[in-house]
Amino acid sequence: MEHPVQFLSEAGHRLMGILHVPHGPGRPAGYGLVLLNIGLHYRVCHNRLFVKLARALSREGYHVLRFDTHGVGDSEGEIEAGSVLVHFDRVQRGLFVPDTRAALDHLSRELGLERFVLAGLCGGALTAIHTAAEDRRVQGVIFIAGPMTVTSPTEDREFHPWEAGQWLAGYRARLRNPRAWARLVSGKSDYGMMVRALVVKMHHRWCQMWTGSALGRPGAAPGGHFNTHYLDSFQRSLQYALSRLIPTLRGEGREGVVRLPRAR
Incomplete structure (x- = not known):
């Protein structure tokens, strides 16, 4: 009950x-x-x-x-x-x-x-x-x-890899949306955010692959967060x-x- x-x-x-x-x-x-x-x-x-x-x-x-x-x-x-x-x-x-x-x-x-x-x-x-x-x-x-x-992004960076991943996932979901492409071509999309999210996510992946640290800069201690x-x-x-x-x-x-x- x-x-x-x-x-x-x-x-x-x-x-x-x-x-x-x-x-x-x-x-x-x-x-x-x-x-x-x-x-x-x-x-x-x-x-x-x-x-x-x-x-x-x-x-x-x-x-x-x-x-x-x-x-x-x-x-x-x-x-x-x-x-x-x-x-x-x-x-x-x-x-x-x-x-x-x-x-x-x-x-x-x-x-x-x-x-x-x-x-x-x-x-x-x-x-x-x-x-x-x-x-x-x-x-x-x-x-x-x-x-x-x-x-929290306030720890030591302004844009956390998790947040970047959420932005990129949203962009991928709109790849087949004609309206999204129209916004992109017309200059209404946030190009700066796209580039920023991609750079942060790629940097995060690079850290995971080559330095063993998924949390910060190359060679940074993994306990920073x-x-x-x-x-x-x-x-x-x-x-x-x-x-x-x-x-x-x-x-x-x-x-x-x-x-x-x-x-x-």
Whole structure:
């Protein structure tokens, strides 16, 4: 069973989501799961991945929440204007952590849950690890394809290779469009952007092929864009996990692993 829910963010925005309630023969698990958006995508995810995942987990006995962060989907609020790369950078540095904590507060208040697992894909994975570093109610993180580097063009360049690739993909898609060719011939196209995107992308490929660095100038250190915010959150989360795990293992006198409890 699933139904819509709404709750307030720390900034006072009304956030909208879908709560999947456990059903079937198993008893409800003591954990709540929250599925976190890919960057600026809304709660459904690509190919309805989060919908399918939430329904499958609810059949296993878990309460699962998937929700829209502020300024995304059906939720209130606005995201500060900027290029898509600037938005990605903000997400990677923890933009949606307050919204995620508000979601945990809602589940605690309405369902009495105090232990949570956060699952995120790409930018959602980083939101999960940043939240886990700040909120001790988070007992586990499912980290799927989280980027280790920041994509903001403000790091050390004005035009990121990813952005150049998006421009070139758009140009390729219009190759069979007569109107696009008419704009090109009439001088209405942005020739400077075309050349700039092509040069940046070719330089990026050259770096990958000959220097082993996909992030910067030929011979540049590959760590120039590393997301230090992620590293800090990961270390804090790991330290907390070990502080709970090691005494338990010592008390049992044997090695063990941490597993997500399965409802029975």
